[in-house]
Amino acid sequence: MHVDAVPSGSTENTRFDQNASLEGVAKWYGYIDQPERVPEFMRRAFTMLRSGRPGPVVLGIPNASATYERHKTLHISKRMAESPGPC
Numbered sequence: 678m679h680v681d682a683v684p685s686g687s688t689e690n691t692r693f694d695q696n697a698s699l700e701g702v703a704k705w706y707g708y709i710d711q712p713e714r715v716p717e718f719m720r721r722a723f724t725m726l727r728s729g730r731p732g733p734v735v736l737g738i739p740n741a742s743a744t745y746e747r748h749k750t751l752h753i754s755k756r757m758a759e760s761p762g763p764c
Contacts, residue, residue: 704732
């Protein structure tokens with residue numbers, strides 16, 4: 678899930694804590710503070726999505742980062758088996 682994230686405290690009216698509000702719903706919340714970190718956070722989001730307990734992961738992406746263009750391929754590793762094979 679992607680949400681439009683506004684950095685906490687960036688204006689007088691942004692006191693809403695997205696991380697705290699999503700704590701009971703999402704199993705992981707990541708906030709992309711720099712456009713260059715998009716590949717790093719995408720890898721982490723997919724890792725969190727595929728591991729541990731089931732549930733959504735959320736990426737907070739400010740508008741400035743969402744419109745940033747970078748021509749680099751994002752490599753995602755093959756999916757691991759969700760459960761062990763038969764003994």
